[in-house]
Amino acid sequence: MSQRFIVKINTxxxxxxxxITANQILTGSDAPPISIRKKAASNSWWxxxxxxxxxxxxxxxxxxxxxxDPSSVSHLVNTSSGSTPKAAPKSNANPKPPxxxxxxxxxxxxxxxxxxxxxxxxKKSTKELLVPETKPTNVPDSNSTDEEIIxxxxxxxxxxxxxxxxxxxxxxLLVRTALRGDNxxxxxxxxxxxxxVAHALANALNRPLFSVNFGHMQDAQTALIGKTxxxxxxxxxxxxxxxxxxxxxxxxxxxxxxxxxxxxxxxxIVMPVLDKNQRYxxxxxxxxxxxxxxxxxxxxxxxxxxxxxxxxxxxxxxxxSDLYTNKLKIDRLSESQRVKIMSAMYxxxxxxxxxxxxxxxxxxxxxxxSGEGELTKPLSTRTCISIASLxxxxxxxxxxxENTIYTDYKEESERTYLKQLVQGYNLKxxxxxxxxxxSQVEETVEVDA
Numbered sequence: 001m002s003q004r005f006i007v008k009i010n011t012x013x014x015x016x017x018x019x020i021t022a023n024q025i026l027t028g029s030d031a032p033p034i035s036i037r038k039k040a041a042s043n044s045w046w047x048x049x050x051x052x053x054x055x056x057x058x059x060x061x062x063x064x065x066x067x068x069d070p071s072s073v074s075h076l077v078n079t080s081s082g083s084t085p086k087a088a089p090k091s092n093a094n095p096k097p098p099x100x101x102x103x104x105x106x107x108x109x110x111x112x113x114x115x116x117x118x119x120x121x122x123k124k125s126t127k128e129l130l131v132p133e134t135k136p137t138n139v140p141d142s143n144s145t146d147e148e149i150i151x152x153x154x155x156x157x158x159x160x161x162x163x164x165x166x167x168x169x170x171x172x173l174l175v176r177t178a179l180r181g182d183n184x185x186x187x188x189x190x191x192x193x194x195x196x197v198a199h200a201l202a203n204a205l206n207r208p209l210f211s212v213n214f215g216h217m218q219d220a221q222t223a224l225i226g227k228t229x230x231x232x233x234x235x236x237x238x239x240x241x242x243x244x245x246x247x248x249x250x251x252x253x254x255x256x257x258x259x260x261x262x263x264x265x266x267x268x269i270v271m272p273v274l275d276k277n278q279r280y281x282x283x284x285x286x287x288x289x290x291x292x293x294x295x296x297x298x299x300x301x302x303x304x305x306x307x308x309x310x311x312x313x314x315x316x317x318x319x320x321s322d323l324y325t326n327k328l329k330i331d332r333l334s335e336s337q338r339v340k341i342m343s344a345m346y347x348x349x350x351x352x353x354x355x356x357x358x359x360x361x362x363x364x365x366x367x368x369x370s371g372e373g374e375l376t377k378p379l380s381t382r383t384c385i386s387i388a389s390l391x392x393x394x395x396x397x398x399x400x401x402e403n404t405i406y407t408d409y410k411e412e413s414e415r416t417y418l419k420q421l422v423q424g425y426n427l428k429x430x431x432x433x434x435x436x437x438x439s440q441v442e443e444t445v446e447v448d449a
Contacts, residue, residue, distance in 0.1 A: 114439070183323055359425065
């Protein structure tokens with residue numbers, strides 16, 4: 001059985017530049033090793049080859065075949081394993097060069113296309129995506145009739161941003177909270193979009209939004225009420241807080257973020273503000289101190305983390321919690337919902353890649369919530385989005401996953417379990433064998449066989 005090889009000699013680098021292309025690719029022990037060397041005594045070239053002739057007595061024997069000077073010969077065809085090549089030079093004439101590997105062509109995913117035609121794949125922020133496709137023009141206010149408010153609540157689902165994963169009934173309850181000037185508290189796991197709910201509500205109803213973070217409030221009196229200043233020219237004057245400005249703005253939506261991290265002083269100050277039978281803020285502790293009335297149509301939306309896994313949090317005061325008549329829990333998202341969110345923010349990333357990120361998160365969370373003990377911390381949607389942002393900026397898929405999730409787990413047993421879990425998703429050489437970005441272009445390259 002004869003094998004045919006075309007040998008091209010690079011005249012610039014006649015040693016390292018030997019390129020051998022086979023019209024029949026052989027693997028393993030069937031592949032004849034081929035190398036080339038220059039004879040020391042003269043300007044002549046030799047090709048080393050092994051015959052491949054099953055059943056022949058010459059099978060596997062090494063021969064050397066003469067090649068003319070590379071400057072005058074562009075290629076050589078060896079046709080028959082049964083031919084009689086010239087004898088090999090002496091073994092000590094020259095050191096044996098390394099075997100030149102055959103080249104094969106393969107299709108790979110090349111560089112990303114950043115042309116104007118790819119503008120449809122531009123990343124989007126949550127601020128952009130929390131705007132509904134259709135905005136209402138007839139939003140009721142505190143002067144509207146019951147019929148107008150009820151009719152709007154019944155049709156409000158059409159104003160929910162498609163980006164936000166929330167059930168229709170919970171969205172209706174949230175809209176009703178705003179239209180009735182009521183209070184709602186959003187509960188749920190970390191990083192699942194509790195804060196975004198208030199932004200989506202304000203965008204859908206085209207109402208002003210004021211955000212007050214109770215988690216980093218050091219001085220509740222100053223942050224929620226204001227501060228008295230002494231000026232040598234103006235004398236003593238009182239500067240009202242941002243919170244006072246918020247509650248005096250009609251139809252405002254006030255986000256009370258991280259309420260479960262607030263102090264006792266904060267709770268005591270906001271109690272009469274949230275109480276629908278009082279709805280005022282007293283400027284100081286004196287009995288006859290002036291009051292600031294809450295403007296008509298103002299609603300309060302709080303967020304809170306509840307559970308033993310959250311440090312620096314506290315159980316909400318029972319009386320305070322009772323003032324939030326609507327308690328809405330954010331549902332845990334499915335794999336497909338997480339893919340939808342990441343794809344909306346980073347549309348250039350291939351959905352198969354996003355599916356692997358969501359799959360890893362789902363596997364981790366199933367272990368955490370099953371209570372089997374291998375893992376103690378869930379992986380949030382916010383973390384999935386962080387991984388997607390790294391991949392969007394060109395960071396390797398596996399490195400993006402590893403450098404984002406491993407740092408949250410301190411126990412060596414958990415990190416070992418996670419590494420095994422991630423290995424199951426075959427991310428090591430993903431970019432070399434699969435498309436990562438939708439704007440990538442297919443390329444054909446030559447690689448070693």
